[in-house]
Amino acid sequence: MRGITLIETLIATTILAVLALGVAPLVAIAVRANAAARLELDALAAATERMEQLIAAPFDPPLSPADALATDYPAFSDRVLARGGTLIRRWSVLPLASDPDNARVLVVRVGAKGHAPLATFTTVRTRESP
Numbered sequence: 001m002r003g004i005t006l007i008e009t010l011i012a013t014t015i016l017a018v019l020a021l022g023v024a025p026l027v028a029i030a031v032r033a034n035a036a037a038r039l040e041l042d043a044l045a046a047a048t049e050r051m052e053q054l055i056a057a058p059f060d061p062p063l064s065p066a067d068a069l070a071t072d073y074p075a076f077s078d079r080v081l082a083r084g085g086t087l088i089r090r091w092s093v094l095p096l097a098s099d100p101d102n103a104r105v106l107v108v109r110v111g112a113k114g115h116a117p118l119a120t121f122t123t124v125r126t127r128e129s130p
Contacts, residue, residue: 039084043110043118046080046089050108051121054091059104059127061093068092069109080110087112102127 054061068076069090077090089110096103103126111117 035084039082039087039112039115040118042080042082042084043087043112046082046087047108047110047119047121050089050091050110051106051123054093054106054108055123055125059125061104063094064092066092066094069107082112085112087118096124099126 062075064076065071065073069092071077072088072090076092077088080087080089087110089108091106091108094105094107095101096105103124106121106123106125108119108121109117110119
């Protein structure tokens with residue numbers, strides 16, 4: 001019975017190192033994908049929270065400027081701290097063109113600096129009948 005020689009040990013170590021170097025980029029990709037998914041999940045939660053608040057508010061809230069989803073207005077935007085960074089949350093409340101007295105279009109958009117919008121929710125809310 002013979003033991004393991006130094007040459008065999010070096011060859012096995014080299015093969016293991018080459019395999020580890022091949023897997024390292026995959027680990028980095030997985031970490032980035034996980035961070036992006038976490039940020040998207042936080043954006044969805046932030047958008048859901050604001051949409052629920054808008055739906056629960058009285059029907060006649062102040063109407064937003066037309067560009068409220070693209071520009072920060074104090075009454076129609078805020079910042080939300082998330083695990084992946086700070087999110088920019090903007091919303092608009094506009095009358096529905098076909099029934100401006102009785103229907104409002106509510107839109108909530110959440111994004112992060114340097115990213116396309118991560119979440120956008122849109123709904124139409126109507127005045128309740130007396």
